């Protein structure tokens with residue numbers, strides 16, 4: 263059995279995640295549903311508790327000690343997260359509830375303001391519904407048209423057709439950095455370079471990338487980058503949208519309310535500076551502060567170690583699944599083109615049955631269409647089982663998964 267990366271002390275790491283220490287149904291928990299959400303380290307839980315125990319106050323408005331502390335921690339986290347994704351200016355990072363809200367913000371604000379009849383939005387058939395449905399909503403209200411970059415039999419985007427898909431009507435290319443359904447890693451820089459040639463903006467859904475690799479929004483050459491805190495060891499309801507300053511400044515507010523205004527008159531108002539213009543109402547203060555702690559945690563472990571560890575797990579798991587036989591794994595065969603997500607089917611066993619049998623052994627995976635029904639349609643299936651890794655998983659976890667799948671095989675017979 264291969265050992266995991268020496269640079270990543272998995273046992274010490276794992277011990278920092280209280281939820282991983284529990285048993286489920288009398289079995290030690292094997293958590294392999296990380297593409298849905300990650301577990302949280304103690305430092306993140308402590309940051310959440312510390313805000314509520316010591317500094318609980320609303321931000322920006324209060325002229326008292328607790329409000330000053332809360333504001334300093336809240337804005338400090340923004341600076342931290344901006345740096346974490348390579349943003350040149352922390353004012354370019356808008357806090358959101360996560361990737362979904364970040365994309366909806368762009369669709370509602372930039373999309374509704376800018377798009378018109380016959381304009382084109384280029385998506386891909388690999389997308390999570392969060393990067394499809396907001397654009398459908400905008401298209402139906404503006405007359406814009408949706409077009410798609412298709413994928414090949416391994417779930418890789420076919421970029422050969424990109425020059426034809428990009429026209430002088432293309433206003434936006436919106437693609438995922440990494441697919442949650444297949445693990446495909448998309449060549450964002452290449453896509454962005456081509457999009458720029460027709461003057462289109464580029465939005466990247468980074469939900470599955472920011473937790474697993476060093477993201478630099480400037481190197482990617484994109485205009486908008488969306489991500490979720492809960493998939494990167496942070497709290498649910500936290501996340502962000504990065505966009506270039508000039509774009510954010512040109513966009514109308516997304517929601518109205520407190521915090522986002524400069525001056526309110528009876529009939530009109532003027533707006534606060536970015537990023538506050540897009541942050542109406544009391545924000546998720548504790549969430550943002552704890553997301554800052556999650557970024558510190560990941561920085562401390564280091565993305566080189568995380569990426570190397572996940573690749574080893576992926577390689578080991580694919581090898582064991584292949585040895586087992588009867589398992590159909592979807593997604594790219596080249597490990598350089600995929601992340602630690604394994605989507606698979608097993609003969610006649612429905613993915614929900616696979617997941618239920620594994621759950622009875624304390625193993626958490628996901629089964630379903632993974633909010634990516636276009637991916638399922640592409641492969642002519644309705645669902646897959648999906649195991650997804652993170653920094654605290656081990657080859658032992660993979661072994662448990664394989665043993666669990668062997669028992670699925672016993673029940674359903676060979677494929």
Ligand code: PLP
Nearest residue numbers: 360361362390392442467469490
């Ligand atoms: N995009 C991708 C690729 C995802 O995997 C997910 C969540 O699974 C989302 C978007 C939506 O993220 P959230 O629910 O955190 O807004």
